[in-house]
Amino acid sequence: MWISSAEVGAVNYYVSPSGSDSGPGTSEQPFETIQTAADVVVAGDTVIVKDGTYTDINTLDSVVFMRDGGTPSNWITFRAENKHKALLDGENQESGFCLYGSGYIRIEGFEIKNVNVGVKVSHPTNSTHDIYVYECKIHNIGRNILDTNCTNSRAYAGITGRSCNYNITVDSCEFYDIGRQHNTELCVHDYKHDHAIYAVGKNWLIKNNIIYNMYSGWAIKVCGHEGATTDPTHIIVNNTFAHDANEGPYCVAHIIYYHDNGIDPHDIILQNNIFYDPPNNDQDHNAAIRTNVDLYGMIMRNNVTSADNIYTQFDGAGTPTLSDNIVNLPLADFGLTDPENNDFTLTSSATYLIDNGIAIDSPDYDYAGTSRPYGNGYDIGAYEFTGAAPSLIDQTGWSLVYVDSEETGYETVKSFDGDPDTIWHTEWFLTDPDPCHPHEIQIDLGGFYDICGFRQLPRQGEYPNGMIKDYEFYVSSDGVTWGTAVASGTFADDKTEKQVSFDCILGRYVRLVALSEINDGPWTSIAELNVLAVQPDSDINDDGKVNIEDFAVLAAWWDDDDGCVEPDWCGGADFDISGVVDMLDFTYFAENWLRQTPGGSV
Numbered sequence: 001m002w003i004s005s006a007e008v009g010a011v012n013y014y015v016s017p018s019g020s021d022s023g024p025g026t027s028e029q030p031f032e033t034i035q036t037a038a039d040v041v042v043a044g045d046t047v048i049v050k051d052g053t054y055t056d057i058n059t060l061d062s063v064v065f066m067r068d069g070g071t072p073s074n075w076i077t078f079r080a081e082n083k084h085k086a087l088l089d090g091e092n093q094e095s096g097f098c099l100y101g102s103g104y105i106r107i108e109g110f111e112i113k114n115v116n117v118g119v120k121v122s123h124p125t126n127s128t129h130d131i132y133v134y135e136c137k138i139h140n141i142g143r144n145i146l147d148t149n150c151t152n153s154r155a156y157a158g159i160t161g162r163s164c165n166y167n168i169t170v171d172s173c174e175f176y177d178i179g180r181q182h183n184t185e186l187c188v189h190d191y192k193h194d195h196a197i198y199a200v201g202k203n204w205l206i207k208n209n210i211i212y213n214m215y216s217g218w219a220i221k222v223c224g225h226e227g228a229t230t231d232p233t234h235i236i237v238n239n240t241f242a243h244d245a246n247e248g249p250y251c252v253a254h255i256i257y258y259h260d261n262g263i264d265p266h267d268i269i270l271q272n273n274i275f276y277d278p279p280n281n282d283q284d285h286n287a288a289i290r291t292n293v294d295l296y297g298m299i300m301r302n303n304v305t306s307a308d309n310i311y312t313q314f315d316g317a318g319t320p321t322l323s324d325n326i327v328n329l330p331l332a333d334f335g336l337t338d339p340e341n342n343d344f345t346l347t348s349s350a351t352y353l354i355d356n357g358i359a360i361d362s363p364d365y366d367y368a369g370t371s372r373p374y375g376n377g378y379d380i381g382a383y384e385f386t387g388a389a390p391s392l393i394d395q396t397g398w399s400l401v402y403v404d405s406e407e408t409g410y411e412t413v414k415s416f417d418g419d420p421d422t423i424w425h426t427e428w429f430l431t432d433p434d435p436c437h438p439h440e441i442q443i444d445l446g447g448f449y450d451i452c453g454f455r456q457l458p459r460q461g462e463y464p465n466g467m468i469k470d471y472e473f474y475v476s477s478d479g480v481t482w483g484t485a486v487a488s489g490t491f492a493d494d495k496t497e498k499q500v501s502f503d504c505i506l507g508r509y510v511r512l513v514a515l516s517e518i519n520d521g522p523w524t525s526i527a528e529l530n531v532l533a534v535q536p537d538s539d540i541n542d543d544g545k546v547n548i549e550d551f552a553v554l555a556a557w558w559d560d561d562d563g564c565v566e567p568d569w570c571g572g573a574d575f576d577i578s579g580v581v582d583m584l585d586f587t588y589f590a591e592n593w594l595r596q597t598p599g600g601s602v
Helices: 034-040 188-192 412-416 548-556 583-595
Strands: 012-015 046-049 052-054 062-066 076-080 086-099 103-108 111-121 129-134 137-141 157-160 166-171 174-178 195-199 202-207 210-214 218-222 234-237 240-242 255-257 268-271 274-276 287-291 299-301 309-313 321-323 336-338 343-346 390-392 399-403 439-457 470-476 487-490 498-514 528-534
Touching (some): 137 157, 157 174, 174 195, 195 210, 218 234, 390 439, 399 412, 412 439, 412 528, 439 470, 498 528
Parallel strands (some): 012 046, 046 076, 062 086, 076 103, 086 111, 103 129, 111 137, 111 157, 129 166, 166 202, 174 210, 195 218, 210 240, 255 287, 268 299, 287 309, 299 321
Antiparallel strands (some): 399 439, 439 528, 470 487
8 A cells, every 4th residue: 555755853743623723733732623734734744633523614615725735755644543533524615625736645534525525636727746545435525506597517526636637546435425416407517517536637546446326427537638638547447336326418327538628538547447337328328438539548458337338439539448348247246245235345256356357557455455466366346355256166077967858969968068169958859849848957066065156158159049038046965955946037138148146055966947948939058057166165273274183173073962053153164054064064074175185186
């Protein structure tokens, strides 16, 4: 993480709602207002703001106004003593922080609300530059404004700049409830000018942020820099966008690249971002990004969206460099913990996000401060996944247990042969009538796994016959007792690979039941079936290795009369959380021990 340097003799000033502006600003005798500290700091100083609410507004309608700044080696820092415990409540005034022609300033850990602009990076002619906003929570911006006569064209924003600004970083912040109230006449201005981040100028770095509940405008609006024909690269990386509530006619996408006053932004890198349910008030332009600028030199890579497209271009020329983006992902397949309640952490089912980011230009930590990459690769979005991520089980150890019907030349094993051009198809050539639904296959995976989901690739090519519509999926430890389905539903009528995730369950056998076909035909076909599982771990005592000591723990709990109960589950030896350590747990342990032993196999 970024840490500012401080020169010898730099001073720490303290502020508390119970302090006094006539005091020395020490920890024991703090100032009462942040502005008092801002008036005395010099390069290298730090202002530490204690818990409480700060509403004091200076003559410029800002809680804090800064005209001076630090130096390249000695920044001025404003830091909440405890993250999000120092609240700047503007009480519907202009701004929380106003940085007017200053530079080398770091703002860290504040909550800012009820202002027109959270952090205003502003001077009409003198550049405000080298500003770092870190771990702030900025919300309820412009929410008191109702444009009753459709004439208010100013911007209300979480963070906003001017076209002469440069080197602005927004890192690990949370933005929500941004934008003025809507006029019933749907004024253009009501929907077009309010943003979480108004990135005007050059060389903005926007990383690890979470932005949701935009009521007007866009989560990020990117514009150009005064007097420049080409701008240094803007980087928008590892952010999570969700839940825009804007109903305006301009509201398409989470981000807009905008041609403003004859100035285009240039050379933007957009990567490793989540665009969850972007607004779509124009069905013909459903995308994560809206742009009306030339796209030469633009890069869009390793982003994931539920929209149909990564970008939609209303004006301008050229195309961006696109690579490894995922579009049209169903919301259920993002694998987020509780997005409807704004918890955007990743679960083990977030297989499209985990390890699928790109390393170049990516931050080395996430929104929560977790080091990146945590697992085998960089994750997409603001969070790294810190649990055990599911991966595909190697098909080479599988064997067919049962199938109800297969056509010669289209045998069931072709549904797990690793070749998407071969298929399993139920009988159709010499049968009359053809066998009807339900159709099913049962597979022995060759060992026990914590099974968390599956992928089903429909047959490719021209013909749709047999593509599954309604399905059920089962997991069993013995191939006899199946219980209730761990997943059921309806597949979309297209040729894309379908992924279904569910809570991990210990098992060795899987069963896929096709209940119907997309065109109500009697057949079933599959090009490829894959199963997702968490990597097995028999390290019961968590000492970093699987050995006889782990077996001793398992043996000690064998058939224990008291049974296994949550959350301990017999010290972790009851792998299938059945309430008893038995032969199934022993088999699972033994197989996984062999897998984790060099040269071992099941």
